[in-house]
Amino acid sequence: MRRTSARMICLFGCLALVSPSLSPPAAAAGAASAKTSPPAVAAAESRDSHYWFQKGALCATYGNNQAAVSYFGKAIYLDPGHSGAYFSQGVSYGQLGDYARAVAAINRAIEMKPHNGLYYYGRARVYLLSGETEKAMADFKKAADLGDEDARIYLNTVKR
Numbered sequence: 001m002r003r004t005s006a007r008m009i010c011l012f013g014c015l016a017l018v019s020p021s022l023s024p025p026a027a028a029a030g031a032a033s034a035k036t037s038p039p040a041v042a043a044a045e046s047r048d049s050h051y052w053f054q055k056g057a058l059c060a061t062y063g064n065n066q067a068a069v070s071y072f073g074k075a076i077y078l079d080p081g082h083s084g085a086y087f088s089q090g091v092s093y094g095q096l097g098d099y100a101r102a103v104a105a106i107n108r109a110i111e112m113k114p115h116n117g118l119y120y121y122g123r124a125r126v127y128l129l130s131g132e133t134e135k136a137m138a139d140f141k142k143a144a145d146l147g148d149e150d151a152r153i154y155l156n157t158v159k160r
Contacts, residue, residue, distance in 0.1 A: 049079035056088060065092040083112035087119050090126065099130035117148030124151070 056071030072089035075082055090105030106123040113119065124139035137158075143151035 049075040049082055049085065052078065053082065053085050053088070056085070056092070060088065060092050060095075063095075065095040068092040069096070081112065083109040083116070083119075086112070087122060091122055094122075094126040094129060097129075099126055102126045103130075115146055117143040117146030117151060119143075120146065121148045121151045121154075124154075 052071045052075035056068040056075060059065070059071060060068040069089055069092045072085045072092065075085040076089065079085070086105050087109035090102045090109065093099075093102035093105060103123060103126055106119060106126065110116070110119045110123070120139045120143035124136045124143060127133070127136035127139060140151045140155050144155055
């Protein structure tokens, strides 16, 4: 498994690498307001999209993809430009067998970052699961062209 960032959700069954803390970086900034606000209010204010993304990643790691979809949705609501949350939500939908939603979410991530090979690789995996082999192979090739090593390995394995 390769790392594309400090936090990567491995596709379809691998353990995810998440940062050691589920607390968002903004939590330190919210510490001052915690002294004057009730604890519940201060805690809610510190929960930004990063927090919900990490919570979703943790749920996905342990196979709770239904909760992961919800948490990634909260991250998207707070930061509609978070392509990683769309991608991760799509992977979780794929794990749940909801391939139409999986592809739609991953497509949104690809729209935001069309040169991210991992996104094409993830969509290819969803296409494989849904039985759309031709679309899957096209995405594996695109991912490999964009430098995704997992896609290259898959394509070399299929050639044998």
